[in-house]
Amino acid sequence: MAQGAAGTFEIPLPSDGSGIECRTLANGLSIVINFDQPILGGSASVTAGVATVGAVSYSGDSMIVPLSGVGNGQSITITCSNVTDTAGGVLSSSAVSFRTLTGAVRGNPTVGAADILAVRFASASGFAVSESNFRCDVMCDGSIGAADILAVRFASAAMISLSGNPTTDTPPTISAIANQNAVSGVQTAPIAFTIGDAESDPSTLGITATSSDQTVVLNTNLVISGSGAARTISITPVAGLATTSTITITLTVSDGLKSTSTTFNLTVSPST
Numbered sequence: 680m681a682q683g684a685a686g687t688f689e690i691p692l693p694s695d696g697s698g699i700e701c702r703t704l705a706n707g708l709s710i711v712i713n714f715d716q717p718i719l720g721g722s723a724s725v726t727a728g729v730a731t732v733g734a735v736s737y738s739g740d741s742m743i744v745p746l747s748g749v750g751n752g753q754s755i756t757i758t759c760s761n762v763t764d765t766a767g768g769v770l771s772s773s774a775v776s777f778r779t780l781t782g783a784v785r786g787n788p789t790v791g792a793a794d795i796l797a798v799r800f801a802s803a804s805g806f807a808v809s810e811s812n813f814r815c816d817v818m819c820d821g822s823i824g825a826a827d828i829l830a831v832r833f834a835s836a837a838m839i840s841l842s843g844n845p846t847t848d849t850p851p852t853i854s855a856i857a858n859q860n861a862v863s864g865v866q867t868a869p870i871a872f873t874i875g876d877a878e879s880d881p882s883t884l885g886i887t888a889t890s891s892d893q894t895v896v897l898n899t900n901l902v903i904s905g906s907g908a909a910r911t912i913s914i915t916p917v918a919g920l921a922t923t924s925t926i927t928i929t930l931t932v933s934d935g936l937k938s939t940s941t942t943f944n945l946t947v948s949p950s951t
């Protein structure tokens with residue numbers, strides 16, 4: 680789903696159907712179904728729940744199914760049939776199920792005080808909309824603010840519940856990073872680390888980095904690069920430091936529902 684200038688973010692849909700679309704349904708939504716090979720064609724239909732299928736498109740291994748008129752508080756099943764691969768074969772039909780509950784930013788089958796608190800917290804943090812917090816931009820305008828808090832309050836008051844359990848989710852993983860050395864004013868070489876998640880593609884995980892001492896390293900000088908599971912952090916300490924000091928860098932990886940952190944020490948020496 681597009682979220683203004685912040686970009687497009689997708690909610691993972693676990694195969695047990697426990698995924699919950701928590702953002703506004705007013706503009707419809709698109710389901711991206713990934714196959715294990717490139718596909719050329721096929722059809723999709725709604726076989727449970729309230730939604731209308733638009734014009735299906737194909738991109739590489741993916742089939743994109745736009746939905747409009749999507750009901751809130753539903754369990755929806757999309758069944759794909761007559762899917763053809765590039766060799767001309769027809770794949771067996773497959774189904775994808777998910778649920779809709781506007782405001783359920785924590786993946787629970789009811790909307791309540793904890794969801795309101797989560798959006799308030801995300802709004803107050805001042806972070807841009809990212810893979811870590813995109814669910815809290817309930818109105819999908821690219822920022823987290825009063826309109827999103829209001830939408831979740833409204834949803835909470837409506838007391839709509841889904842049947843079933845919370846979204847199946849385990850915390851993402853991040854590899855340990857050894858303690859590092861750096862020189863005042865000089866960017867480190869990229870320091871490699873690995874991320875992963877049982878339910879989500881690693882490319883959809885959000886990473887934030889913070890420094891324990893902004894007088895030694897500013898958070899804005901912690902630069903994350905890389906893609907997929909293989910990421911790096913490059914660190915530029917403040918220039919002109921007169922003494923050696925050791926600070927802590929915290930890296931947090933988030934799948935949008937749960938997060939995992941790792942820390943390492945950075946010893947910064949004056950430049951000589």
Ligand SMILES: [Ca+2]
Nearest residue numbers: 816820822823
């Ligand atoms: Ca918003």
Ligand SMILES: [Ca+2]
Nearest residue numbers: 849876878934
């Ligand atoms: Ca996960």
